[in-house]
Amino acid sequence: MLLTERRKQFLQKLIDLYQKTNVPVHYETLAKALGVSKWTAYDMLKELEKLGYLTRDYTLNPGETGRSQIVFLPTAKATSLFEQERSEAINLEEWHKTKEKILEFLNSLKNCSLSAAVRKVLEEIPKAQIRVAFCAYIIGLFLVYLRKLGGKTEVLIKNLVQNAPTNEMRMTMFVGTVLGSIIQTMNHEIGVEVTELVGRYLKSIADLSHFEKEMLSDFLHEALA
Helix, strand or coil: CCCCHHHHHHHHHHHHHHHHHCCCEEHHHHHHHHCCCHHHHHHHHHHHHHCCCEEEEEEECCCCCCCEEEEEEECHHHHHHHHHHHHHHCCHHHHHHHHHHHHHHHHCCCCCCHHHHHHHHHHHHHHCCCHHHHHHHHHHHHHHHHHHHCHHHHHHHHHHHHCCCCHHHHHHHHHHHHHHHHHHHCCHHHHHHHHHHHHHHHHHHHHCCHHHHHHHHHHHHHHHC
């Protein structure tokens, strides 16, 4: 069984949907996105599963206690297939504009109270159109917390991050270390929201291409400067 252009189209759309939400995709959601019947989508996803590009999971059906529904998520084989294409498709000029916009936004928060700054960042995160921008906003959120920690703690965390051996470790250590330093001081509502975002962030970091990780690492370096 070959990965035909039609199968590739279905796979690409599922990956796009999955990357936007980091939530496994139901075949009806994919069907609506592609304008096909739910049965066509389901049959295609089963074929892609047999080829090793998808894995299935089960989630509770909203509003129907005890009823589960089949959802699909891409495997490493699927994401690696499109990684090179994604890297080449990234518009560097647009990314630089996005990066500067986020850095300016973060600088504008320096005189805000911690609660106001955090809330403003949380309001901006859903507006991120690409995964790298989402990750940059999460880094910005923890930069806000780091500034409020200040003193020796801020210096130690910056040194720790700068000495990390890889881009991925640098970005995960930054968020993880700051989160560990401030988690006891968060109110419950914000704490739950932030920890859920961190889960999405870690999954996104793992799925980024090498090129995307380099771009995001450069953003972190500039943000910490």
